[in-house]
Amino acid sequence: MNRHLLVGLLLPLTLLAGCGKAADAPGAKKADAGPPVAVVNGKNITKSQFDLYVETVERQSKRTVSAEEKTQLLDQFISMQLAAEAAAKEGVDKEAKVQDQLALARLNVLVDSGLQQWLEKNPVTDEELRPEYDAQVSQMPKEYHARHILVDDQAKADAITKQLKAGGDFAKAAEKNSKDPSGKNGGDLGWFTLETMVKPFSDAVAALQPGQMTDAPVQSQFGWHIIKLEESRVTAPPAFEDVKDRVKMLVQRKKLQTYLDDLRKNAKIEKKI
Numbered sequence: 404m405n406r407h408l409l410v411g412l413l414l415p416l417t418l419l420a421g422c423g424k425a426a427d428a429p430g431a432k433k434a435d436a437g438p439p440v441a442v443v444n445g446k447n448i449t450k451s452q453f454d455l456y457v458e459t460v461e462r463q464s465k466r467t468v469s470a471e472e473k474t475q476l477l478d479q480f481i482s483m484q485l486a487a488e489a490a491a492k493e494g495v496d497k498e499a500k501v502q503d504q505l506a507l508a509r510l511n512v513l514v515d516s517g518l519q520q521w522l523e524k525n526p527v528t529d530e531e532l533r534p535e536y537d538a539q540v541s542q543m544p545k546e547y548h549a550r551h552i553l554v555d556d557q558a559k560a561d562a563i564t565k566q567l568k569a570g571g572d573f574a575k576a577a578e579k580n581s582k583d584p585s586g587k588n589g590g591d592l593g594w595f596t597l598e599t600m601v602k603p604f605s606d607a608v609a610a611l612q613p614g615q616m617t618d619a620p621v622q623s624q625f626g627w628h629i630i631k632l633e634e635s636r637v638t639a640p641p642a643f644e645d646v647k648d649r650v651k652m653l654v655q656r657k658k659l660q661t662y663l664d665d666l667r668k669n670a671k672i673e674k675k676i
Contacts, residue, residue, distance in 0.1 A: 440477060443484050448477075456480055518659055525662075527654045533643070535657075536650050540640040544598065547608050548636075550590035552576055552629040553583040560620035560627035567616060573631050582626065590631075601625070608632055 439447035457476060461468050468476065495501055550573055554560050563576055574589030585592055597605040607621045611632035620627040643650075 441481055443481055444488065446484075446488075448480060448484060453477060453480060518662075521662060522655060522659070525658060527651050527658065531654050532647060532650050535654050536643050536646070539650070539653070543638045543640060544596040546594045546596055546636050546638055548594050548633045549592050549608055549611075550574065550577060550631045550633060551583065551585070551592060551604075552581040552590050553586075553626050554580055555582065555626050557620060557622070557627050560629060564617075564620055564629050567629065573616070576629075594636075604628055604630070 438450055440450050440453045441448040453476075457468055457473060460476060490496065496505070552560075552563060552573075554563065559580070563571075563580055567573055567576060574591075577586045577590030580586070581590055583590070597609060600608070601623045603621050603623045607617050607628070607630050611617070611630070613632055613634045616631040617629060620629055622628075
């Protein structure tokens with residue numbers, strides 16, 4: 404088995420070890436552990452513990468662990484149990500920082516499991532998906548197809564604007580005067596969204612109608628722009644069925660956020676820092 408993979412498994416194993424203490428706490432509900440897969444210094448490593456460890460490995464590596472790898476993982480699990488036992492004998496688990504780490508690991512597991520359980524009890528319905536999809540579609544950015552001529556000084560930009568207003572050819576003027584690489588293509592910038600352009604340029608484009616040119620040159624950090632909007636379009640949205648799973652995740656996040664907000668509203672919280 405890849406040694407790097409084994410090293411990478413130390414953290415999840417530590418987290419599992421931290422949770423094991425919580426499971427033994429008074430009043431804790433014990434899962435059906437099944438028969439032990441190993442006994443280390445008289446202590447059982449249960450099948451349920453090892454299965455959870457294997458599941459963690461498979462989730463992290465995004466592949467199924469083979470039978471041979473399971474044997475090696477068990478050896479790794481045993482080694483870590485021995486290391487943890489030795490650390491406990493040295494009193495490592497009594498150190499404040501270690502106790503904080505174990506408490507944080509326990510907190511993470513409880514939060515993850517608790518939120519997952521809440522989602523199972525409050526599942527997302529199909530009726531909730533369509534409105535979210537429609538809302539996301541309505542926020543999709545508009546696309547613009549424009550040309551521009553970029554020069555260094557305002558006087559030159561004003562002169563070019565005057566020529567174009569008198570009937571000059573925009574593409575030819577761009578080829579002759581623009582310092583931007585797009586000048587070779589008649590100033591054609593292709594399709595873009597406003598977010599990809601500097602604000603002065605984007606603001607000017609948004610104010611134009613297809614076929615219109617800026618009445619006066621627009622200044623940005625790159626120089627002076629003369630802009631002509633060729634056309635605009637609304638981005639075609641993906642089919643609902645193609646993004647249904649992603650929409651479901653968005654709805655789940657919003658439901659969880661509402662749940663957490665409600666918990667905060669009903670809690671007594673005092674911030675000390």
